Amino acid sequence: MESSRRRFMKMAGIAAVGLSAQPVIKAVAAAPTNGTHSLQKGPKALIGSQWAMVIDTRRFKTERDVAPLIEACHKTHNVPHFSDRRHEIKWLWETHFHNAFPDIVNPHMSEEAEHRPYLVLCNHCENPPCVRACPTKATFKRQSDGIVVMDMHRCIGCRFCMAACPYGARSFNFRDPRQGLVEKEMNPQYPTRMKGVVEKCNFCSERLSEGLMPACVEASKGAIVFGDLRDPNSEVRRVLRENFTIRRKSGLGTEPCVYYIV
Amino acid sequence: MLEIALKGSKTYYAWILALLAIIGMGFLLYMWQLQYGLGITGLSRDVSWGFYIANFTYLVGVAAGGVMVVLPYYLHDYKAYGRITVLGEFLAIAALVVCLLLIFVDLGQPMRGLNVMLYPTPNSVLFWDAMVLNGYLLLNLIVGWNVMEAERNGIHYQKWLKPLIYLSIPFAVSIHTVTAFLYSGLPGRGFWLTAILAPRFLSSAFAAGPALLILLCLFIRNTTKFDPGKKQIQTLGITVAYAICINVFFFLCEIFVVFYSQMPEHMDHFIYLFFGLKGYNSMVPWMWSSMALMVIGIILTVNPATRKNEVTLAVACVVIIFGTWIDKALGMIAGGFVPNPLHEVHEYVPTLPEIGITIGVYAIGALVLTVLYKMAVGVKEEVRA
Numbered sequence: 001m002e003s004s005r006r007r008f009m010k011m012a013g014i015a016a017v018g019l020s021a022q023p024v025i026k027a028v029a030a031a032p033t034n035g036t037h038s039l040q041k042g043p044k045a046l047i048g049s050q051w052a053m054v055i056d057t058r059r060f061k062t063e064r065d066v067a068p069l070i071e072a073c074h075k076t077h078n079v080p081h082f083s084d085r086r087h088e089i090k091w092l093w094e095t096h097f098h099n100a101f102p103d104i105v106n107p108h109m110s111e112e113a114e115h116r117p118y119l120v121l122c123n124h125c126e127n128p129p130c131v132r133a134c135p136t137k138a139t140f141k142r143q144s145d146g147i148v149v150m151d152m153h154r155c156i157g158c159r160f161c162m163a164a165c166p167y168g169a170r171s172f173n174f175r176d177p178r179q180g181l182v183e184k185e186m187n188p189q190y191p192t193r194m195k196g197v198v199e200k201c202n203f204c205s206e207r208l209s210e211g212l213m214p215a216c217v218e219a220s221k222g223a224i225v226f227g228d229l230r231d232p233n234s235e236v237r238r239v240l241r242e243n244f245t246i247r248r249k250s251g252l253g254t255e256p257c258v259y260y261i262v
Numbered sequence: 263m264l265e266i267a268l269k270g271s272k273t274y275y276a277w278i279l280a281l282l283a284i285i286g287m288g289f290l291l292y293m294w295q296l297q298y299g300l301g302i303t304g305l306s307r308d309v310s311w312g313f314y315i316a317n318f319t320y321l322v323g324v325a326a327g328g329v330m331v332v333l334p335y336y337l338h339d340y341k342a343y344g345r346i347t348v349l350g351e352f353l354a355i356a357a358l359v360v361c362l363l364l365i366f367v368d369l370g371q372p373m374r375g376l377n378v379m380l381y382p383t384p385n386s387v388l389f390w391d392a393m394v395l396n397g398y399l400l401l402n403l404i405v406g407w408n409v410m411e412a413e414r415n416g417i418h419y420q421k422w423l424k425p426l427i428y429l430s431i432p433f434a435v436s437i438h439t440v441t442a443f444l445y446s447g448l449p450g451r452g453f454w455l456t457a458i459l460a461p462r463f464l465s466s467a468f469a470a471g472p473a474l475l476i477l478l479c480l481f482i483r484n485t486t487k488f489d490p491g492k493k494q495i496q497t498l499g500i501t502v503a504y505a506i507c508i509n510v511f512f513f514l515c516e517i518f519v520v521f522y523s524q525m526p527e528h529m530d531h532f533i534y535l536f537f538g539l540k541g542y543n544s545m546v547p548w549m550w551s552s553m554a555l556m557v558i559g560i561i562l563t564v565n566p567a568t569r570k571n572e573v574t575l576a577v578a579c580v581v582i583i584f585g586t587w588i589d590k591a592l593g594m595i596a597g598g599f600v601p602n603p604l605h606e607v608h609e610y611v612p613t614l615p616e617i618g619i620t621i622g623v624y625a626i627g628a629l630v631l632t633v634l635y636k637m638a639v640g641v642k643e644e645v646r647a
Contacts, residue, residue: 086306157370166450174301195299196370
């Protein structure tokens with residue numbers, strides 16, 4: 001009896017080790033799970049393999065030119081407003097040239113260009129440091145269209161992604177975001193978040209799937225062009241071909257997908 | 263063996279009660295944070311890590327510092343340390359408990375904490391940090407406890423412990439290396455983006471950990487019948503002396519590279535810390551105090567007369583603990599996040615509730631350390647009686 005009980009315990013122990021190793025095995029040698037979980041594309045969905053954006057900063061002279069874009073973005077995504085700067089959430093905002101491009105600011109630059117408002121947002125990098133840093137894959141680069149998306153239900157709120165992002169594009173919900181929203185003005189089409197998770201621009205993935213352009217692009221009256229960077233015939237590629245553009249901190253190797261015509 | 267920790271003087275119980283009271287206070291403040299969110303802290307989208315992660319980083323160092331008694335004893339057969347290896351291991355356990363709890367209180371969604379294990383992500387340094395910290399905690403628990411029990415029973419510890427002891431040595435180095443990699447692998451954070459960060463972390467750890475151990479040894483000698491030993495304390499003093507010198511040397515290497523190359527991305531963080539940037543200078547007095555404290559620490563530990571005198575050695579240890587704490591905890595976080603990636607200066611000051619929660623977590627560590635040390639000293643007294 002004694003020895004068989006021992007053997008039973010041994011086997012149970014080995015089984016327990018095996019079971020607990022399963023997620024590790026999954027991570028190291030994941031089997032492809034094609035088909036079972038894939039989402040269906042909507043009939044009108046816009047399709048691209050790496051979405052990108054070109055912002056023609058020449059078309060934005062003052063804060064008043066960019067305000068409607070920021071409002072459209074923040075309204076669409078129920079981005080709360082808090083007066084305390086520390087609790088601020090922003091997906092799309094405007095800043096000075098020397099803040100947007102601290103590494104390429106020149107002395108005596110064109111005053112007109114220097115005083116334009118520059119729109120900044122998540123760059124949906126081709127090589128995103130935030131995705132590398134996230135310990136739970138709550139933020140990941142979507143294979144289908146290159147958008148750096150977030151799973152708000154998986155995020156543990158460790159804020160490693162915020163330290164990793166070289167563009168300051170990420171915000172954290174330091175308090176219940178619903179307290180910073182006016183109920184009547186909320187967009188019922190897009191979920192609100194909860195406290196304790198990170199969020200950022202999602203390139204309007206929810207609008208793309210319905211065949212709509214991102215909210216800021218729509219509000220920009222043609223000053224922002226959006227399209228597939230991999231398609232040589234796309235509008236984005238045409239604009240990039242015809243204009244000299246710069247990207248934020250391109251020397252870091254993150255390959256940002258937001259381009260600026262200055 | 264736990265029963266030893268239940269028998270104590272009135273002062274012992276008063277201390278335990280005081281710690282429990284502080285833990286209770288911290289717990290209530292944490293309930294507030296859980297209810298409101300991390301908005302009760304001084305953190306912002308610009309300085310997104312603060313007092314919790316700063317103290318976490320520092321205590322990973324204290325935990326790693328324990329290896330400075332384990333390594334000479336087990337690898338170099340330095341017999342004198344046989345008396346105090348368990349003190350080093352138990353200090354590491356208490357420090358690791360604090361580390362893990364500080365990470366926990368820093369999470370925005372703590373109830374999802376286990377997602378790190380459920381969705382293991384080998385490309386994230388945080389995943390590896392969770393692995394090595396928990397691994398090192400487990401190793402120290404197993405080794406410390408069993409060696410202790412063997413000593414109590416008057417037998418040699420089990421043979422199978424030996425590989426675990428050897429494993430614990432590289433593990434100690436790994437916990438602080440991986441913790442440094444959390445910072446030093448991020449593009450666009452010029453202050454942290456340096457290969458010297460992990461060596462700097464280790465050198466300050468090997469100064470601060472043994473310094474704390476010296477203070478604890480002196481305390482044990484003065485309050486119990488067990489004497490950790492004059493020779494042991496002196497050898498630890500030499501370790502502290504070397505480590506603090508190397509730490510300052512590494513720091514100066516960084517200063518040279520940053521200021522000789524004159525690259526603003528790297529330099530501006532140091533300018534902010536030591537001279538202030540765009541009129542913001544709340545870190546300046548702290549950083550210069552840190553430098554002064556470390557230099558005083560070097561003078562007191564390198565000079566044989568002041569090192570051999572246990573009073574001045576104790577002063578040196580206190581000075582080094584505070585100096586390295588400012589450098590590695592406060593300066594490391596503030597320097598890294600200010601100026602922010604858009605080159606704006608937004609300073610960070612921890613709030614009272616944030617400090618209260620941290621103190622509460624420290625009290626949990628002190629409680630764990632008290633119980634473990636009470637046990638260890640009890641066994642030592644028993645064996646020697």
